[in-house]
Amino acid sequence: MRVARWNFERDNLGFNMELEVNMLAEEAQEFKDGMVDYFNAVGVNQLEDAIVELVDAWADFRFVLQGSKFKALGLMQDFCSADQTEAYMYMCLTEGFDFLSPELLELAFDAVVTANEEKGIAKINGKIQKGSEWVDPKAIIRDLVSEATDV
Numbered sequence: 001m002r003v004a005r006w007n008f009e010r011d012n013l014g015f016n017m018e019l020e021v022n023m024l025a026e027e028a029q030e031f032k033d034g035m036v037d038y039f040n041a042v043g044v045n046q047l048e049d050a051i052v053e054l055v056d057a058w059a060d061f062r063f064v065l066q067g068s069k070f071k072a073l074g075l076m077q078d079f080c081s082a083d084q085t086e087a088y089m090y091m092c093l094t095e096g097f098d099f100l101s102p103e104l105l106e107l108a109f110d111a112v113v114t115a116n117e118e119k120g121i122a123k124i125n126g127k128i129q130k131g132s133e134w135v136d137p138k139a140i141i142r143d144l145v146s147e148a149t150d151v
Contacts, residue, residue: 002113003066010121010128015071023064024082031057031089048149051097052142055105058089059112059137099148107144111137 007013034053041047065082072079093100120131 002117003063004070006113006116007067007070010123012067012128013071015068015075015077017077020064020068020071024061024068024085027057027061027064028085028089031061033057035092048142048145051100051145052138054089054093055100055108055141055145056112056138058086058093058105059109059141061089062086062109063112063116100145101148104144104148108137108141111140111144 031054034050034057037053038047038050041050065079065086068082069079090105093105094102115135115137116128118131118133118135119128122129122131
């Protein structure tokens with residue numbers, strides 16, 4: 001509901017399948033890049049950086065996907081591929097890292113939604129701009145990951 005409200009408050013009600021697919025592809029690519037960073041990581045800091053990128057990319061993908069589905073209501077668009085992509089990302093996170101619990105991932109997603117809620121409503125070239133209140137959710141995600149790995 002929060003993601004739908006976010007889109008409503010910013011007058012993001014129009015559905016453009018090409019735009020939605022491009023936004024989803026961008027977030028999926030960030031997840032893939034995070035996987036490559038993880039596989040190439042040397043040392044604890046690089047590993048943690050990569051894990052933070054992975055969690056953030058998954059949460060961003062989920063945010064965009066929920067918004068896309070809201071905008072597509074009534075149009076009966078097919079999101080099976082995007083749902084499969086999100087499920088694969090989630091599986092990689094929860095099965096690949098035993099310390100990334102579903103609860104931790106929900107907290108990370110909440111941090112991404114909250115950060116997006118703090119963006120303004122101004123658009124430049126169709127993209128919502130980060131307002132003065134915006135805080136990068138990666139700091140919160142990093143704290144969550146650090147706490148989980150210290151246990």
